[in-house]
Amino acid sequence: MRLLKALDLVDFIDGFKSFLARDKEIYIEGDIKLHFLYINELKKYEFKAPPEVKNLDKEILHIKKQGILTLLEIFEFVKIIRYFLYLKRVKFEGKIKEFIDSVEIRDEIREVEEFFDEKGNLKASIDDRLASLQKALSQNKEEILRKLQGLLNSRKLQGLLVDRQVHYINEEEALLLRAGFNHVLKGSIVGRSSSGFFYVVPEAISKLKEKEASIISQIEEIKVEWAKKICSRFLKWIKFIEFINRAFDRFDHYQARVNFAKSKNLEFILPKSDKKIILKDFIHPALSNPKPVSVDFSKKVLIITGVNAGGKTMLLKSILSSVYLAKYLIPMRLDTKGSHIGNFKEIISIIEDPQNVKNDISTFAGRVFEFSKLFQKRDVLVGVDEIELGTDSDEAASLFKVILEDLMRRDIKVAITTHHKRLASLMAYFDEVELVAAIYDEKKAAPTYEFLQGIIGKSYAFETAKRYGIPLNIVQKAIKEYGKDQEKLSELIERGSELERELRAKKRELEEKIEKVDRLKKDLEEKRESIFNELKEEKSRLSKIFNEAINEAKAAIKAKEKKEAHRLLNKAHQKAKEAKVKEKKISKEIKVGDSVKYRKNRGVVVGLKGKEAFVDFEGIKMRVALNELKKVEPIKRKEPLKIKVSKPKKVSLKLDLHGLRVDEALERCDKFISDALMTGFDEVLIYHGIGSGKLAAAVREFLKNHPKVKSFSDAPANMGGFGATVVKL
Numbered sequence: 001m002r003l004l005k006a007l008d009l010v011d012f013i014d015g016f017k018s019f020l021a022r023d024k025e026i027y028i029e030g031d032i033k034l035h036f037l038y039i040n041e042l043k044k045y046e047f048k049a050p051p052e053v054k055n056l057d058k059e060i061l062h063i064k065k066q067g068i069l070t071l072l073e074i075f076e077f078v079k080i081i082r083y084f085l086y087l088k089r090v091k092f093e094g095k096i097k098e099f100i101d102s103v104e105i106r107d108e109i110r111e112v113e114e115f116f117d118e119k120g121n122l123k124a125s126i127d128d129r130l131a132s133l134q135k136a137l138s139q140n141k142e143e144i145l146r147k148l149q150g151l152l153n154s155r156k157l158q159g160l161l162v163d164r165q166v167h168y169i170n171e172e173e174a175l176l177l178r179a180g181f182n183h184v185l186k187g188s189i190v191g192r193s194s195s196g197f198f199y200v201v202p203e204a205i206s207k208l209k210e211k212e213a214s215i216i217s218q219i220e221e222i223k224v225e226w227a228k229k230i231c232s233r234f235l236k237w238i239k240f241i242e243f244i245n246r247a248f249d250r251f252d253h254y255q256a257r258v259n260f261a262k263s264k265n266l267e268f269i270l271p272k273s274d275k276k277i278i279l280k281d282f283i284h285p286a287l288s289n290p291k292p293v294s295v296d297f298s299k300k301v302l303i304i305t306g307v308n309a310g311g312k313t314m315l316l317k318s319i320l321s322s323v324y325l326a327k328y329l330i331p332m333r334l335d336t337k338g339s340h341i342g343n344f345k346e347i348i349s350i351i352e353d354p355q356n357v358k359n360d361i362s363t364f365a366g367r368v369f370e371f372s373k374l375f376q377k378r379d380v381l382v383g384v385d386e387i388e389l390g391t392d393s394d395e396a397a398s399l400f401k402v403i404l405e406d407l408m409r410r411d412i413k414v415a416i417t418t419h420h421k422r423l424a425s426l427m428a429y430f431d432e433v434e435l436v437a438a439i440y441d442e443k444k445a446a447p448t449y450e451f452l453q454g455i456i457g458k459s460y461a462f463e464t465a466k467r468y469g470i471p472l473n474i475v476q477k478a479i480k481e482y483g484k485d486q487e488k489l490s491e492l493i494e495r496g497s498e499l500e501r502e503l504r505a506k507k508r509e510l511e512e513k514i515e516k517v518d519r520l521k522k523d524l525e526e527k528r529e530s531i532f533n534e535l536k537e538e539k540s541r542l543s544k545i546f547n548e549a550i551n552e553a554k555a556a557i558k559a560k561e562k563k564e565a566h567r568l569l570n571k572a573h574q575k576a577k578e579a580k581v582k583e584k585k586i587s588k589e590i591k592v593g594d595s596v597k598y599r600k601n602r603g604v605v606v607g608l609k610g611k612e613a614f615v616d617f618e619g620i621k622m623r624v625a626l627n628e629l630k631k632v633e634p635i636k637r638k639e640p641l642k643i644k645v646s647k648p649k650k651v652s653l654k655l656d657l658h659g660l661r662v663d664e665a666l667e668r669c670d671k672f673i674s675d676a677l678m679t680g681f682d683e684v685l686i687y688h689g690i691g692s693g694k695l696a697a698a699v700r701e702f703l704k705n706h707p708k709v710k711s712f713s714d715a716p717a718n719m720g721g722f723g724a725t726v727v728k729l
Contacts, residue, residue, distance in 0.1 A: 006349040007321045008286035016330060019256035019263075021050040021248075026328050028253045035254070035329055036270045041096050042258045049259060050083045050252060056245055063234050063241070071223055074112075074230050075120035077241065080248045081105060081113045087251075103247050109237055112230055122226060130222050137215045144208045148173055151202055156184040162197045172209060174199040257329060266331030271343040275413055277319060277381075280338030284318045292334075293318050296453060299434045300408045302415040303424050305456050306438030312417040313351070313385050315436070315451060319415050320347055320383045344413070345379035364389070364396075371403060374412060382407075384416040388423065397423035408432050424456045425707060513619070520620055523599050527628075590626055595634035598624050602632065656687045662698045669702055677708055677729060685715060687724045696725075703727060 004010045013026065028035050059073050087100050115126050124131040148166050151157060152175070162176040169190045176193060177185070177200050188206065191199040201209075234241050261268065281292035293315055295302075302319075304312045325332045326341040350370045367389060374382060388396035400423055407414055408430070418424060427433045439450045590596060594605045596615060603622075607614035611626050655672040657665040669686065676684050688696045703712045708729055715724035 003324070003347060003349055006351045007317050007324065008284070009321055009324065012285035013330070016256065016260045019049070019260045021252045021256075022053045022055055024055070024249060024252075026330065028250070028329065030250075032329065033270065036268065038095055038099065039254050039257055039268060039329065041094050042254050043261070045090065045092060045096070047090050047255070048086065049255060050248070051079050053079050053248070060238070060242060060245065063231055064238060066231075066235060068224070068228055068231050071116075071122060071227055072120060074227060074234075075116055077234070077245075078113050078116050078120070080244055081109060083248070084244065085110070085113065099247075099251070103244055105244075106237070106240070108233055109240065112233065115226070115230070122223060127222060127226070130219065133215055133219050133222070137212065137219070140208055140212050140215060144173060144205055144212070147202070147204050147208065148175070151175065151185070157181070160184065162193075162195075167199055169199045169201075172201050173205055174201045176200075257331060261331035264331075264333075266333055267336050268329060268331050269326050269334070269336045269339060269341055270329075271323070271326040271341050273343060275342040275344070276340050277323065277342055277413075278338070278340040279318065279322055280335040282318055282322055282332070282334040282339070284314060284321055285332070286317075287314070291450070293451065294338075295319065295436060295451060297413075297415060297434065300413055300432040301404055301427065301430070302434045302436060303427055304415070304417040304436045304438070304451075305419070305421065305424050306436075306451075311451075312438050315438075316351070316383050316385055316415055316417050320349055320381065323347055323381055344381040346377065346381070348374070348377075348380055348382045351383065351385040374407060375410075378411045380412050382412060382414045384414065387416045387418050388420055394422055396420075397426060401426045405430075421456050428456065429707075516618060517620060520601060520617060520622070523601060524622075527599065590629055590631055595632050596629040597632045598622075598629055604634075605629075653681060653683075654685045654687065657695065657699070658687060658689050660695075662695060665695055666698060666702050669699060673706065673708065673727070673729065682729050684727050684729065685719060685724055686727060687720055689723045696722075699725065 001010070004013055016026070017023070054076050056073075056076055059069055059076070062069060084100070084103050084105060090100075092100055115122055117123055122130065124134050152161070152164050152166075157175075157177070160177045160181045162178060165176070167174045167176055172190055174190055177198050179198070181187075181198065181200060185200065186203040187200040188203075189198050190201050193199065257268070260266070277297040278295075279297075280294045282294070283290040283292050291311075293311070295315065295318075297319060304315055306312060322332060322334065322339075322341055323344060324330075324347055327343065327347075348370075350367060367384075367387075374380065387400055397420060404414060404416075404427060424435060428435060434453065435456055436451050436453050437456060439452055590605060590608075590613060592605050592608060596603060596605055596613075598615065598617075601617050603615040603617035605613050606616050606621065608626075609623075612623050613626050613629060615622050615624055615629070653676075655668060657668060660668065665688070672684070672686070686699060688699050690696065700712065703709045703725070710728045712725050712727045714722055715726050719726070
């Protein structure tokens with residue numbers, strides 16, 4: 001329940017549970033793939049939902065101990081039997097039919113169902129005594145009504161009647177009379193009205209009521225007798241009773257999910273055995289005017305940054321909710337074809353603020369305590385909202401960076417939201433970390449509730465404050481306090497993150513090209529070995545033919561008869577003709593520009609020379625024999641995405657900041673280091689002078705926080721000493 005509250009799923013799950021015939025856990029025991037198959041088949045049919053039935057575990061235990069159930073308790077079992085008899089009449093096919101057919105109801109059990117009417121009463125037709133007593137009871141009731149009507153119309157009582165109604169006091173029929181009624185009517189007083197009048201049960205009616213009680217007692221004795229018979233029969237078939245009770249629960253799970261999905265136009269998705277989470281057009285059930293979200297959470301850590309009130313928390317809850325709903329086969333609203341949801345043993349949310357007057361714990365301490373539990377977990381999905389909540393963001397960023405690094409090495413997947421860029425920038429360089437930013441529309445000055453992967457987003461705190469009514473002069477004052485330096489630092493972090501991702505993309509592209517070269521190299525080695533073996537075989541063949549021809553020639557020389565000599569010489573000549581190198585047919589159709597296939601590689605012919613062709617295999621040119629090529633249809637390829645980072649035209653290893661203000665100096669530093677990185681320098685020198693020390697301190701603080709600066713130190717005496725800094729990139 002705690003998880004459902006944190007994910008805003010309580011109302012949604014309660015809505016689903018209302019479709020169940022009886023209250024139970026939402027988890028279905030057994031093979032989830034098989035359950036998914038049954039649910040998908042059941043969606044094709046229209047059928048009546050089962051009646052409400054109470055949990056019968058205690059009743060089954062009571063039967064096993066040879067106890068006697070009431071007829072009302074027995075009727076709960078009858079409801080289940082009747083529902084399966086109804087399902088057998090529905091024209092199901094496939095797996096559902098197999099399941100319904102597996103519930104084979106024997107005649108002894110089917111007969112019990114026929115003992116009861118629709119309201120759960122024993123039918124009078126099953127026992128003559130019961131029919132007789134029920135008839136006597138009915139006649140007795142009619143006699144009571146006649147007696148009462150006679151008294152109401154009696155002249156003696158006309159002056160004593162307060163009204164002409166029959167009052168039911170303590171389940172007894174009584175008349176409301178004035179004082180003095182005892183002179184004309186014998187009876188017993190069963191109550192008094194607020195006006196002081198008397199509720200009187202006439203003596204004649206009392207006698208009839210006693211008779212009624214006697215008849216009812218006899219009926220109850222017969223009902224107990226039948227209850228014993230039925231319970232004895234149930235005990236004999238107790239294995240079947242347990243089986244049909246479980247089967248009803250299982251079908252109840254299926255029908256509730258199907259009917260719930262139909263009522264809200266929801267879709268089912270089967271969780272996969274991996275840990276990937278890819279959502280396409282998912283809509284959280286708690287949202288009234290939703291905007292579908294799409295996100296790729298295939299990596300181990302997802303960091304969500306960006307604008308305040310831009311939907312970061314709801315994206316986090318959507319990710320955890322989708323996994324929870326898929327885990328229990330609860331339908332949801334999303335594009336199932338474009339979505340992929342993994343399976344996790346446990347889902348943990350660290351979303352609420354743990355601080356309150358009862359638990360005597362701070363916000364940050366509570367968060368750290370929750371994180372401490374994760375180190376003993378495996379196969380877990382964790383969602384953390386505002387990870388640095390409750391403490392200094394810089395200190396928290398360093399702490400949580402180390403924690404997340406350790407969790408990545410374990411079988412734990414973590415999604416977090418944060419307003420602070422430091423943690424995101426520290427984690428951005430890991431391959432198993434995905435960044436997502438909530439997008440802000442600066443023209444409309446409002447969040448779009450959309451997300452962009454691969455970047456660190458700005459929080460737009462000042463814009464949000466203006467949007468929610470903070471006076472403009474207050475916001476402007478805050479912007480001034482924040483300062484241009486901090487704003488530039490934020491932009492630098494964002495730009496650094498983007499540059500890092502571009503470089504990683506280029507690295508992947510180069511690795512793919514190297515892999516292709518290695519593959520082609522391997523193919524060439526195989527081809528070389530194949531050609532060598534072919535030449536060896538051809539040499540052996542020619543040698544054998546040559547020897548045979550020589551032997552035939554020698555035999556011809558030795559032949560005495562001229563005719564025989566000619567015959568042998570002709571045979572030797574024929575052998576010599578066979579001693580020619582077998583050549584493969586060269587395809588005359590191949591020309592420059594054709595797409596060809598050489599072994600497993602495809603390429604384009606860029607030149608021809610004799611029996612050979614020059615072929616371009618995706619940037620690698622090779623000379624291949626024409627008879628080794630096969631002409632193929634060209635493959636239509638999409639233009640690859642090219643990222644160009646232009647190098648600066650003039651770059652120096654030194655930067656002189658003398659005479660500049662701090663903000664101008666830091667701006668120069670930023671551009672100087674970016675140019676140096678793109679040029680490939682690994683060490684540069686910055687002159688800032690000694691002076692008051694303010695400029696030197698600002699420069700070193702900037703270098704300290706720059707993600708691409710490995711280290712920095714004072715320059716040697718001959719290069720400026722304390723007035724300059726050597727920076728290693």
